[in-house]
Amino acid sequence: MSSRALAKDQPASFAFNAEMMAQAKRIIAKYPAGRQASAVIPLLDLAQRQEGWVTRPAVEEIAKILDMAPMRVLEVATFYTMFNLAPVGKTHVQICTSVSCWLRGSNDVIRACKEKLGIGMGQATPDGLFSVGELECAGACVNAPVVQVGDDYYEDLDLAGAGKLLDALKRGEKPAVGSVTGRDGSAPAGAPITLTEKPVPPPKQDFAAAKVAFEKAKADAAAKAAAPKA
Ligand code: FES
Known part of the structure; x- marks a missing residue:
């Protein structure tokens, strides 16, 4: 760091x-x-x-x-490295360089920044539009290497993927967040080989109806207790 x-x-x-x-x-x-x-x-x-x-x-x-x-x-x-202690570019590209991202190619992401933006780690473009910073483990190691831009993560990057992302940002676009390879969340790359069916969400609880039923049962019990004994 x-x-x-x-x-x-x-x-x-x-x-x-x-x-x-x-x-x-x-x-x-x-x-x-x-x-x-x-x-x-x-x-x-x-x-x-x-x-x-x-x-x-x-x-x-x-x-x-x-x-x-x-x-x-x-x-x-x-x-905390999420706090910038010096001015950053309008778009601040933070590259995770911790061990999982490094092993999975974060150096290629740094290279893409040099090729596409002309700047390296800790630098900003002269027009102030872009800056590049280092990010400690972003907690998304399973989709390494990861880049954070604003509040968004871009994952599974390589030289080409990072280049495409930077090109889109330069055009003022907001690319879809998450894995740039299109994998579903952190599902295995390619097709899943286990748990291949989408999980069925549990039925929604109707808390309002449950509360009404509870109050009615309470009132019935109180009325029964107050009724004169036969
Ligand atoms: S090492 Fe990069 S997200 Fe964990």
């Missing part, structure tokens, strides 16, 4: 916009009084969604909101 530190050049200030502040308040309210520090990760995420990256003023503002030492917020921001 590359070193994780805030960028040298920082904006002068940070404030959540009204929409993000409303979301932040909703998140903080989920935790008991005195435990608002538990909201630090979602608030860092909101700051990044607003600004594109986590700035020093954002760290300080979140610390103030959550009544935490700024260092505690910074520790979280620098630990």
